[in-house]
Amino acid sequence: MKCKKMHLICIPTLLSLLVSNTVLAEHLKLDDIEVISEENSPLNKDYATTAGDAAKLLENEMGVSLYRAGGVSSLPVIHGLADDRIRIQVDGMDLISSCANHMNPALSYIDPFNVQTIKVYSGITPVSVGGDSIAGTILMLSKQPEFAMEGGLLTHATINSFYKSNNDAHGVNLSASVANAHAYLQYTGTTVEANNYRAGGAFKAAGIAANGRGYLGADEVGSSYYHSDNHAFVLGFHQENHLFELMLGLQEIPYQGFTNQRMDMTNNESQQYRFKYEGHYDWGLLKASAYHQRTRHSMNFGDDKQFFYGTAPGMPMETEGVTTGVSVEAETSISSRDLLRMGAEYQRYRLDDWWPASGSGMMMGPNVFWNINNGKRDHFDVFAELDSQWNQQWFTQVGIRASQLNSDAGNVQGYNNTTVGMAGYGAAANAFNALDHSKSDHNVDVTMLARYTPDHNSSVEAGYAMKTRAPNLYERYTWANTNTMVLNMNNWIGDGNGYVGNINLKPETAHTLSITGEWHDAQKEDWQIKVEPYFTYITDYIDAVSCASVGKTCASRTDGFVNLSLDNQTAQLYGIDMRARKRLSDGQGLGRFTLTSALSYTRGRNLTTDDDLYQIMPFNLTLGVEHAYSAWKT
Ligand SMILES: [Cu+2]
Structure with missing residues (x-):
């Protein structure tokens, strides 16, 4: 249906080849180690539809919507709250978008074909999977290891390819693994590439995309092309009740156009290293993980945007983000009724965002512009959560999480140190450098949830959550306010306006009430109905405000967009x-x-x-x- 409307031919699997060699007919699945929550959703993995964008797997999830940015960088929204307000974990790693336009969000680092499990918490999120977020949580897990039976050998290879005629999107996915009873090695690799896609009909006049650029058809959506390559190697060991896993992930996006931004991604390279341990003991379950990710991101004007401005050949913007995390979690039954979960998490994040000089003018030279210099955002969290099954009908969960978050940024400089005029950056840099940049936030999250299951045909769940998120580094530390071009470049919201941060921002706190009612036949096969109304009241909600209202004088403009800053306000959301x-x-x-x-x-x-x-x-x-x-x- 969708394909017909878009005038395209879907060939989901042009070539699908499966090679399997199982010495012993059965293989061993570590079901006892995988803890699947009820939010676990069946995946509809139409490779052509998702075409490299893992966020598109969430399209049909209850409570989730998406907004499109680049071809492989859609951003999820849960109950009206988006981006950093959602905690997104990819294989246990909390990945952070290192880009002033948030072009590389967490879900852009996993290939949809490699995703095995998605868990979406849209209502009341348990504190064990929450933290530093005020909307829900999305957990994406790639394929779990499969081991052979004792004495056996399990080998597996898959190759998939697809082609979509609308934008010539095509790609290949390769997966190969070998396992015996104790060790496991898997490789997955993907490459996807697409040209600009075409709308259902003409929506603008045909013509050149921009000064000095090529021709775009009347139905062609400029800057929607992309190319993304992903590789992942996983090595796993299994010894009785213990599972160890090492993962190396490599990603390269050599180009990705952005229809909603003034810049395009001209390169994104990422290396990810992860270690995971899960062990079953007499007393319960122990999980530990450590990860390290480095992202090197570049932006400039892509093929459908004007490149030369006077003597300036483009506007290079460079970013490096390094994220390191460690977590430990233990789960134990303290009685036949109560299950206690406790954990600690640490995350260290470093960010540099600099823009090399371009051209001979003052606007972008002669110095390097430092947007964020040595940005730091580190947090340490502890949590405790108690699940109680009072009887057949009643289940409750209570949880508390405490977080200490420290952020900081070094001194900055503009393209030049002139203190007057719109192309003078000295005054704003001096004002920012005179401030103390270090900030400490102490956040507390609380969750209370009760579920009543009177019979095999219905259940009602109701709960309250208090959740807190501290400002990100771009919200807190972007500083330049005299030049519209520079303000435009800081736009993680994706709305075309210009933004300057506010160092005085406080964390935002959401209070959410949510009820979920579910009715179905006993087998959940014939009929099913699920209703979820919710209400959220947010204090210190970080929203766009006029620069003047936070004591800043921003460049004025008359092109229909506005230059804005940020402040803490009060917001309310409700829905069903x-x-x-x-x-x-x-x-x-x-x-x-x-x-x-x-x-x-x-x-x-x-x-x-x-x-x-x-x-x-x-x-x-x-x-x-x-x-x-x-x-x-x-
Ligand atoms: Cu970017």
């Missing part, structure tokens, strides 16, 4: 999500037909200004009919 499905026929004859529907409504208001919040998905209702016949699904 609903999902329903009913089987229409039972699988005899023509196959099984199922009617599905999804409804979501979110209303978000800034109570300080009485304005609507940004990035809120309008009311939407989706109806569908699923058809399954043997192995076919439509």
Whole structure:
């Protein structure tokens, strides 16, 4: 259906080849080690549809919407809250977007084909998976190791490719693994590439994309091309009740256009190293992990944007982010009723964001512009969570998390040290450098949840959560306010306006009430309905404000956009999500037909200004009919 509307031909699997050699017919799955929560969702991995963008796997998740940025860098929104407000873990790593335009969000670092499990917490998020976020949590896990039975050998190889005619998107995914009863080695690699895609019809006049650039058709969406390569090596060991895993991940995105930004990604290289341990003991479960990621990111004007401005050949912008994390978590039954979970997490983050000089003018020279110099954001968290199964009907969970977060940034300089005029950066740099940049935040999260399951056909869950997020480094430490071009470059929101940070920002705290009701037949096969209303009140919500209201004098502009800063305000969101499905026929004859529907409504208001919040998905209702016949699904 989607394909027809877009005038494209989907060939999800042009070539699909599976090679397997199993010496022993059975292989050993470590089911006892994998802890799957009920938020675990079945994956619809249509490779052509996701085409390198793991965020697109979340498209049908209850409570989640997406906003598009680059071809492989969509950003999820949970109940109207997006980006850094969501905790996103990829294989246990909390990855941070190291770019003034947030072009490399966490989910851009995993290939959708490699994702095995997604867990989305959209309502009340347990503190064990929350922290430094005020919306929900998204956990994405890649393929888990499979070991052979004792004395056996398990080998596996898969190659997939796809082609989409609309934007010539094509890619290859390769996966190979070998395992015996105790060790496991896996490689997965992917390359995806696409040209600009075409809209359903003409939406602008055809012509050159920009001065000195090529021609764009009337239906061609400029700056929507991309190319992304991912490689992951995993080595696992399994000894009785202990699992050790080492992962090396490499990513390169040589180019990715951004339709919603003034810049494009001209390179993104990332190396990820991860160690994971899971062990079962008589007293319970112990999990530990450590990770290290380095990202080197470059931006400039891509092929569909003007490159020369006077004597300046483009505007190079460079970023390096280094994230290191360690976590330990233990889970133990303290009685037949109570399960206690305790953990500690540490994360260290470093960020440099610098823009080399360009051209002979004062606007971008003669010095290097330091947007963020030696930015630091480190936090240490501890949490405790108690699950209690009081009887067949009642389950409760209470949790508390405390976090100490320290951030800092070094002194900066502009392209020049002139203190007057819009191309003079000295005054703003001097003012920023005169301030003490180090900040400490002490955050507390609390969760209380109760679930009542009266029978096999229904359950009701209700809860309250208090969650806190500290400002990111761009929100706190971007400093240049005299030049619109520079302000434009700091736009992690993706709305075309110019932004300057505010060092006085406080962490934002959300209070959420949520109820989830679920009704279904006993087997959850014939019919199912799930309703989730929610209400969130946020104090110190970080929102865009006029520069003057926070004592800054920003460059004025008349191009329809505005230059803004940030301040803590009060916001409120409420809404409802609903999902329903009913089987229409039972699988005899023509196959099984199922009617599905999804409804979501979110209303978000800034109570300080009485304005609507940004990035809120309008009311939407989706109806569908699923058809399954043997192995076919439509
Ligand atoms: Cu960027």
